[in-house]
Amino acid sequence: MRKQYKLVSCTINGKQVEKMVDVRASLTDMLRDDYRLTSVKKGCEVGECGACNVLINGECFNSCIYLAVWAQGKEILTLEGLSGPNGELSDIQQAFIDEAAVQCGFCSPGFIMSAAEILEAGREFSDDEIRKLMSGHLCRCTGYENIFRAVKKTMLRRLGKEKEAEEV
């Protein structure tokens, strides 16, 4: 069988790009192989672990079960695009550092992207809601405890609740 290619134009981390892509490729493959955005991790390639999560038009998806050709015309944000041009960290990235929410770091990009989506909602979620919203990700190092702290603290801080954030 001969390979079939298709031109995919999209915005990745704020930059308009286009490339010929194998129609069978996943968005994970395109981001990793064609654009060398290696924060997009492969842990299962069937949508179970969440390590490959990226934002597509502001919504978090498992990029491993999202075809690359579907990215046509979309705005994609990977972890590489979350920090500023001079390496400035976003609040959620800083919180992952401060709360020791990073260990081996392999699941961290996916978690941070999901957290970014949740935080963009700009509202206060209950503890159970945070757990449910983050439950599409698996982590074997942290027991999720410090990730929970990082997400909840950042959420409260964005809502101006500095005192409550300290108590998490």
Added chain:
Amino acid sequence: MYVGKKVTRVDAYDKVIGRTRYTDDLCDKSAYIVKILRSAIAHGKVVSMDTSEAEKIPGVVRVFTCFDVKEKHYFPTAGHPWSTDPSHQDVADRLVLTEEVRFYGDDIAAVVAEDEVSAAQALRAIQVEYEEYPFVLDVQEAMKEGAPQIHKDYPHNILKHTTIRKGNYEEAIKEPGLRKVEGWYETPTVQHCHIENFICYAEMEGDRITVVSSTQIPHIVRRVVGQALGVEWGRIRVIKPYIGGGFGNKQDVLYEPLCAWLCMQLGGHLVKIDIPREDTFASTRVRHAIRSHIISWVRPDGTYAARKLEAYSDQGAYASHGHSIVAKGAGAFPQLYPCENVEVDAYTVFTNKSVAGAMRGYGIPQAMWAVECHTEDVAAALGMDPVAFRRQNLMPVGYTDPFSKNELYYDTFNQCLDQAMEAIDYKRKFREYQNQTGEIRRGIGLAMFWYNTAVWPISLETSSCRMVLNQDGSLQVQLGETEIGQGADTAYTQMTADVLGVPLEYVHVVSCQDTDVTPFGTGAYASRQTYTAGFAIRQTALLLKERILKYAQELTRMPPYNLDIVDGKIVRITDGRILMTLGELAAEALYSLNHSQHLSAESTSQIKSNAYSFGCTIAEVEVDIPMCKVKLLDIVNAHDAGKLINPALAEAQVHGGMSMGIGFGLSERLLFDEKSGRALNPNLLDYKLSTFMDHPRLKAVFVENPEPTSAFGTKALGEPPACSVAPAIRNAVCQATGVAVNEAPVNPHTLFRRFTEEGLL
């Protein structure tokens, strides 16, 4: 001073911006892709293989079958230090591809292709003809007369049987008035589930092979690849980048030998083996399922007269870490609750299942399941309080193990119990949850653990370190002991900065190990690294400091004993005056027209001591009896790991271990089909790893009794947090319902059976 402080991880920034490179991120895209053909039977022989259709698929480079392995170099895979004594060497029973099939998922052929899709298509196009043999999946069935023989040199499939005999069990049980308490306790096959699957790639340069691998043990991988290929070990170079978790699975040599072998067959072309999740479950390593039988003879006052343990450890199809696992657990049995008369028989037995190897806790989570479930049962049989009964029988202060010379120096067990009980409000909850009725009930339970740091005197303990001073006074530090997510590099940075007397940011720990340049060390396992690397770091930093101060004498005319390095400056200690900065000294040393010197130090510490690490878990649960469901409401782990090098990272380690323990206790089990031997749930959907929603807040508390034998007062913490969680949960369920569940995990399947048997349903 940095040791003891909550210093930020040295690799955290790169990890949160997505810059950290793992094995796959480093592999050039020109790599050939390898897919491994797995046997579709559990036991038998490959008679023939037809690869002709597979080879016609465009993109396929070559198909290698087990029949292409002409030179049969059998190799061991356990990540143990090599022993020059043949009687202490691991069993060499693996080949890169095998004709003899011993489990469903064995490695019988490999497709090499230019891309993933062609490789996958080719796998499906290979026709295999087998001669099938009967197979056996149960560990005790495998020991019976007439059971299928899995390896020819091991009658009754027993890889090893060891015993411990203390006092006289048979005489002791004749004492009048004894109460006999007996139980069978069973733990399941579980898997490590590191989020990065196993991956490696290999390429030749000259006549040498470079293997880049997601491993915990680069120097051991070098040796084993050399053994597997039958080439000089110096021709193998192993590089270990950042890895996405290991938990013991990557303390085994997995597919590095096959990758290197394929690379050699293909003229040294770059080849990559990226194991899919399903194969990681079924065909890398799993935790040994262990079935334990304990008999205790107890006096009415709650003291033990005699005790007996039989443990049957399910090795699966190949020896891997073998008997070491159940032997470690068996060794804990007479020590945690000492008794004058003890008999222990530990068996490791081959079955036609996935291969069992090292996994966080190395036999202790299985042993603590048996021992701590049983301890609860004994206390209940005597009508004694579970805490008071344990306090009465636990290893006493001053206890010394005659073999390892390990000693319990402090009243650690009681201190851990006290702290954990206070943190979770144990006494009030225990009182409130007595004698409940109704469908929804709560309970609180506890379990203790014992864990031995490092592997001396069973095996070699050695660590080597190199420190190189840069022109600006900063330095590189290299160790064979690896960062696998636990935060080792950060701990090493803190230790080095303190001993040398420099600011933290002066210390650059080289995270990547490369066997061509990294000093020898055996790697990440046995919760050994903070303890063992600590010796090498202190010794090497002192050596470097001596050289620096000697050079300082040339520049300052002051004798070294009147000088010190403080905060990166050369200080005259007699008056505290700063004479120069370390950067000024280092630049002068390198560029001096009078006496140029590269200031560095390298040394080896062989460690002939180790240390007990202790603690406990208390768990609070709510049990929905009709639904057969357990909800974990609250949980705390208390640990004495000696002085904590970094309390924030220590706490994070404990959380992760607790999470693994929660899965072990409540949900995880790799199932095998009785009819075929095939793993039934080798994926992250059907294998129930704990998720964000399955945990309450995780609490960790510490008792910091400094370990006297340690270079920094510290000892094991990597594995201990996973050791006592599951039995604590089981004991909480027992308090809630009165039902003792002896088979982990305590999931709805198990509870339905037990609640039915006990008349609750």
